[in-house]
Amino acid sequence: MTSEKITAETRTEFGKGAARRIRRESKIPAVIYGHGSDATHVTLPGHETMMALKHHGQNALLELTIDGKTQLALTKQVQVDHIHRVIEHIDFVAVKVGEKVTVDVPVVTVGDAAPDTLVTLENSDLTVEAEATHVPESIEVSVEGVEAGTIITAGEITLPEGVTLVADPESQVVNVAAAQTAAQLEAELEAAEAEAGIVHEESDAAIAEAAEEAAAEAEATEAE
Template structure:
């Protein structure tokens, strides 16, 4: 079910008017889509942030402009880094009957047995690429790691198939793994062992030249 968000038509695109809009708590935005003429609008900053926080980045938003509604997704946004304020948003008009490619957050569920045994959990993949109709996009992909042992990993190929969406991520991609506690230390020591002879050789050459 789409979340309703009201928008105001924005016809004056001058910088002075844009600043005024932001001072009023609104965010200038653009609505575009395949075969659609781009529209410039403004939405309430707090309401937009609340919608994304509560419903997720891939939420379907029913954007109402002058009494007309269009189903959109938040495609991109810009934040002013110094004040940490939302300053612009891009909405993509979607066709609810056509599949689209999106990335969905991955949520690890449970405490891995390997972590309890002293292993180090690593998660190389935080978002999963999928293809689905807008109404079938999950808020997150849950991966159960409770039984994961030291030395084991979960790849995209291990995920359960769903009739609502197609996973487009490479099946060989590792999502999470449990490393042995000393795996990182061994690599660091081996690097030091490789560099020390080079320093000794350098000193030897200097002595010979002198």
């Protein structure tokens, strides 16, 4: 994992009003925790920080320059305004080169499972321990040719070198099941509608078709 170099400004104003003023200037309020020292409150350049998080994912490592000093900071939580599509606040943890950290890393499936199967991620993240400057952006799980009925647990996943599993090795991560047929889906829908008391009124065309079928059956009976 490479770190992005960003110059941060020390922040002395706090509260919602101060945060709004910072965001109006296209900047992001943030705080850095860790290593037994007081939390450091900073302001980050908005676009530069957003691109760093976009490129390096949820565990992005930033090399922050604060008042002439450099601090490695690992992203822990990002608060986003999903309506305006802006970052509202970021929490970091201060780290050092060679230090081990526990992080949640996204799981990504690769390959194609056997035909007529459905691949489901039971856990989208995997908790692991890694050196702070070598946290993987994602962990790949191959489902190539995997048959229906297969469950892949955390302990069965091959992790990158230097990364160790923290999550329960028996926890389910990927589930490969048989895909439902159209008939099964329709039956489930009908059962759900019946349970909910939903009744569909027949269309004029359906009523006419049913009448024609009934008439044809009656004619066939008379002919016999």
